[in-house]
Amino acid sequence: MHFAYRSALSPKPTTSPSSQTAVNDGNDHESMIFRSECDGVIQISQDGEVISFDKESEVMLGIRSEEVIGKCLSDIIALPARGECNTGARMNLPSNRWLQCHANRANGEIVSVELAMALPRAESSSVLTVFIRNVAGTKHCTDESADSTIPYRQLVELSPEAILVYQHGKFTLLNQAACRLLGATCASDLLGREIFDFVNEDDHTALHASTHEDNPMPSPFIEQMWRRDDGTLFHAEMAAMPLLYNDAPAVQVVVRDITERKRLESIQQGQNRILNLVATGSPLAEILTEIASFVEAHSPQCVCSIRLLDGSSFSQIAGTSADLPDISASPTQIQLRASNIVSDSPWSAQPIIGNAAQVLGTFACRFNESRNPSTEELNLYSICIRLAAIAIESRTLQERMRFLAHHDGLTRLPNRFLFKEYLELALCNAQRHSSPFAVFFLDLDKFKEINDTLGHEAGDQVLREIAGRLRGCLRHTDKIARMGGDEFYILIDNLTDATYARGVAQKLLDEVSRTIHVNRQECRLSASIGIAIYPGDGMDSQTLLRNADSAMYRAKELGKDRFRFYLTINDEEIAA
Ligand SMILES: Nc1nc2c(ncn2[C@@H]2O[C@H](COP(=O)(O)OP(=O)(O)OP(=O)(O)O)[C@@H](O)[C@H]2O)c(=O)[nH]1
Numbered sequence: 001m002h003f004a005y006r007s008a009l010s011p012k013p014t015t016s017p018s019s020q021t022a023v024n025d026g027n028d029h030e031s032m033i034f035r036s037e038c039d040g041v042i043q044i045s046q047d048g049e050v051i052s053f054d055k056e057s058e059v060m061l062g063i064r065s066e067e068v069i070g071k072c073l074s075d076i077i078a079l080p081a082r083g084e085c086n087t088g089a090r091m092n093l094p095s096n097r098w099l100q101c102h103a104n105r106a107n108g109e110i111v112s113v114e115l116a117m118a119l120p121r122a123e124s125s126s127v128l129t130v131f132i133r134n135v136a137g138t139k140h141c142t143d144e145s146a147d148s149t150i151p152y153r154q155l156v157e158l159s160p161e162a163i164l165v166y167q168h169g170k171f172t173l174l175n176q177a178a179c180r181l182l183g184a185t186c187a188s189d190l191l192g193r194e195i196f197d198f199v200n201e202d203d204h205t206a207l208h209a210s211t212h213e214d215n216p217m218p219s220p221f222i223e224q225m226w227r228r229d230d231g232t233l234f235h236a237e238m239a240a241m242p243l244l245y246n247d248a249p250a251v252q253v254v255v256r257d258i259t260e261r262k263r264l265e266s267i268q269q270g271q272n273r274i275l276n277l278v279a280t281g282s283p284l285a286e287i288l289t290e291i292a293s294f295v296e297a298h299s300p301q302c303v304c305s306i307r308l309l310d311g312s313s314f315s316q317i318a319g320t321s322a323d324l325p326d327i328s329a330s331p332t333q334i335q336l337r338a339s340n341i342v343s344d345s346p347w348s349a350q351p352i353i354g355n356a357a358q359v360l361g362t363f364a365c366r367f368n369e370s371r372n373p374s375t376e377e378l379n380l381y382s383i384c385i386r387l388a389a390i391a392i393e394s395r396t397l398q399e400r401m402r403f404l405a406h407h408d409g410l411t412r413l414p415n416r417f418l419f420k421e422y423l424e425l426a427l428c429n430a431q432r433h434s435s436p437f438a439v440f441f442l443d444l445d446k447f448k449e450i451n452d453t454l455g456h457e458a459g460d461q462v463l464r465e466i467a468g469r470l471r472g473c474l475r476h477t478d479k480i481a482r483m484g485g486d487e488f489y490i491l492i493d494n495l496t497d498a499t500y501a502r503g504v505a506q507k508l509l510d511e512v513s514r515t516i517h518v519n520r521q522e523c524r525l526s527a528s529i530g531i532a533i534y535p536g537d538g539m540d541s542q543t544l545l546r547n548a549d550s551a552m553y554r555a556k557e558l559g560k561d562r563f564r565f566y567l568t569i570n571d572e573e574i575a576a
Contacts, residue, residue, distance in 0.1 A: 039131050039133045040053075040058075040061075040132040041131055041132075042054070042073065042129075042132060043127050043128065044130060045126055046126045047072075048072050048074060049070060049071070050068050050069050050070065050073055050076075051127060052065070053069060057132055060103075060113070061076060061103055061104075061106065061132075062105045077104075077132070078102045078104075099115045100112065102247075102248060104167075104168065104170070105192070107191040108166075108171050108191040108193070109191065110167065110246045111134055112135050113132050113133060114132070115130055115132055115133075117130050118130075118131070149245060152245075158175075159175055159177065161177060161256065162174075162175065162256065162257075163177070163252060163253070164195065164253045164255065165251070166195050166251055166253070167249065167250045170191075170193065172191065172246070178255065182226075182229055183229040190229070195207070195253070198227050198228075198229075200224065203224040206224065210222060210240050218240065219240045220239060222237070223236070224236050224238060234257050236257060237255070238253055238254065238255045240253045267383065270297075271383060273290070273294075274290055275390070277290060277391075278391050281398060291306065291384050291387055291391070292304040292305065295384050298377075298380055299380060299381075301369050302368075303365065304363070304365050305365075305366070306362070306363055306364075306388055307364070348365045348381070349363065350362070350381065350385055351363075352385050353389060355389075361392060363385045363388055405417075408482040411463060411468075412467075413467050414479065414480070416489070419481035419483075419491070422479040422481075422491055423439070423545075424541060427540070427541060429493070430534050436495045436534050437491060437492060437495050437533070438495050438531055438532070438534075439489065439491055439533075439534075439544045439548045440489065440490035440501075440505065440548060441487070441529065441531075441545070441548035441551070442489075442508060442527050442529045443528050443529075443552055443556070444486035444487075444525055444527050445526045445527060445528055447459070447485075450462050450523060450525070454518055461518050461519075462523065462525070463482075463486065465516050466525070469512065473504065473507045474504070477494070479491040489548075492504055495533065498565070502563070505529050509529065509561065509563065512525050526560055526561035527560075528552050528555035528556045528560050528563070529551075530547075530548045530550065530551025530554065530566065531548060531563060532544045532565075537565075
C-alpha cells in the first residue's frame with residue numbers, strides 16, 4: 001500500500017489545477033503525487049476495479065465507498081476509453097499527468113474532475129492509485145461566459161411543461177413542473193433517479209426505443225402510463241429529444257399529464273356506445289346494465305343500481321347492488337338522502353326524471369367505503385342519469401309507436417291492420433283443423449246524432465265506452481278491432497255452431513243498448529251487425545269481410561238494432 005507517503009508529501013496547491021505543472025512535469029514519483037487537501041484517492045486493480053475509495057472521494061462524488069468498491073472505475077468516471085474496464089494503461093489514464101474528464105455524482109449531477117494516476121512503486125504490485133480533484137468551481141469561474149447550459153436551464157425552469165433531462169438513464173435536470181408532475185417537492189429529490197422508475201413496466205420497451213441517448217431523432221408524442229413518486233399511476237403523453245447537456249449527450253423529455261383528457265375521452269366513448277344501443281333499439285335492460293357497468297368502471301369502489309318505475313312500483317332492472325335501501329316510497333326524498341351519505345349509509349341515489357318532469361326510476365350507487373362522491377363522479381352520475389332517462393323514454397316512445405301502428409288511439413282496440421293479421425291466422429287454423437269461425441261487422445246506429453247533440457268530445461267518450469262494453473262480451477280468444485268511425489269488426493274463433501254466434505250477437509246488441517252517461521247526460525244507442533261464417537260465407541278474408549259488410553247493411557235496411565247472417569237461408573235455418 002502506498003498511502004503512507006501521501007499526507008506528508010501533499011502541499012496545498014496555490015494555483016489552479018492547470019498550473020500544477022509539478023504533477024505534469026515531475027519525474028520523481030514521490031513529488032508527483034502531492035495533492036490538495038480536497039483531492040480524493042481511489043485505488044484500483046489492474047482490471048480497473050475499485051479497491052478503496054477515500055472520504056474525500058465520497059464527498060466529491062456523493063457516493064459511499066461500499067457502493068463503489070468492486071465496481072469498475074469507468075462506471076463512475078467517464079474515462080476517455082469509455083466502457084472499457086481494463087488496466088490503467090488501457091483505460092487511457094496517463095501516469096504522471098492530470099487528465100480532465102466528467103464524473104457522475106450519485107444525485108445525477110455531472111461534475112468536471114481532473115484525474116492523475118500514480119503507477120505502483122513496486123513492479124510486483126497490482127494496485128494503481130488514482131487522484132481525483134473536483135475542478136467544477138475552477139471551471140465555473142473560467143468557463144462561465146462560455147456555459148451554454150445557463151440560458152437553457154433558465155428556459156427549462158420557466159416552461160409550464162414538465163421537462164426532464166437525463167444522461168445515462170438518470171435525471172440531471174428537472175423543472176418545477178416536472179417535480180409537481182412526479183409528486184416531488186424539489187428537484188434534488190429526483191436528481192440521479194432513473195426515468196424507468198417513473199414509467200409503468202408495460203411501457204418500458206416503448207420508452208427505451210423513444211428515449212435512447214443514441215437515438216438521433218426527436219420522438220413524436222407517445223402515450224404511456226407514468227408513476228408518481230408515491231406510486232400512483234397517471235396517463236402521460238411524452239416526447240423525447242436528444243441534446244448536448246454539460247458537453248455530454250443527454251435526452252430531454254417533455255411529459256404531460258393527460259389523465260383528465262383520457263377520462264373525458266373514455267366517458268365520451270361510453271356515452272356514444274350507450275346512445276348507439278338506444279338508437280339501434282337494444283333491449284332496455286341491456287342498455288341500463290351497460291350504464292351501470294359504465295358507472296362502476298369509472299367510479300372506484302362503487303356498485304350501481306338502476307330501478308325502473310313501472311306503473312306505480314319500482315323494479316330493479318340493472319346493476320349489481322340489489323340490496324340498496326327501498327327508496328321507491330317517496331321519490332322526492334331521494335335527493336335529500338343522497339346529500340347525507342356520510343352520516344347515513346354510504347350510498348347515493350337520485351331520481352331519473354323524464355322530459356315531462358315525471359319520475360321514471362331511480363339511479364343509486366353504493367360505495368364500498370364511506371366517502372362522498374367526487375365532483376367528477378357526480379358529473380358522471382348526471383350524464384348517466386340523463387342517458388338512463390333517454391333510454392327509458394325512447395323505449396316508451398318505441399313501444400307507443402309500435403302500439404299505434406297496430407291499434408286505434410281512441411279506444412286502444414286493435415286497428416284494421418292487426419285485425420287482418422288475426423283473420424289470416426284464423427283462416428290458417430280453420431283450414432288446418434276444419435273449424436268454422438265467424439266475422440261480425442258492427443256499425444252503431446245514428447251515431448252522428450250523438451256528435452251533433454252532445455258534441456264530438458262526448459262522441460269520443462261514447463265510442464270508448466262502447467268499445468269497452470263490446471270487449472267485455474267476448475272470450476279472450478275472440479278478437480275485436482275498430483275500423484274507424486263507429487264501425488267494429490269482431491272475430492269469433494272456434495265456432496261450434498251458428499247458434500253460438502247468434503248468442504254473442506244478441507249479447508253485443510244488449511250491451512250497446514244499455515244507457516250511457518256522458519257529461520251528466522244519458523243517451524241510448526243501438527247497433528246493426530252483419531255476420532259471415534267461414535267456410536260457408538267465404539273461404540278468404542276479403543270475401544268474408546265483404547259478406548259481413550253486406551249482411552250489416554241488410555240489418556240496417558231491415559230497421560237497424562238487429563243482426564243478420566250473410567246467407568238468409570242459413571239464417572232462417574238457424575232461426576227455425
Ligand atoms: N266523436 C267521433 N265521431 C266520429 C269519429 N269517427 C267518425 N265519427 C262520426 O261518426 C259518424 C258516423 O256516422 P255514420 O255511420 O255515417 O251514420 P250514423 O249516424 O251512424 O247513421 P247510420 O249508420 O246510418 O245509422 C259521423 O258523423 C262521423 O263524423 C270519431 O273518432 N269520434
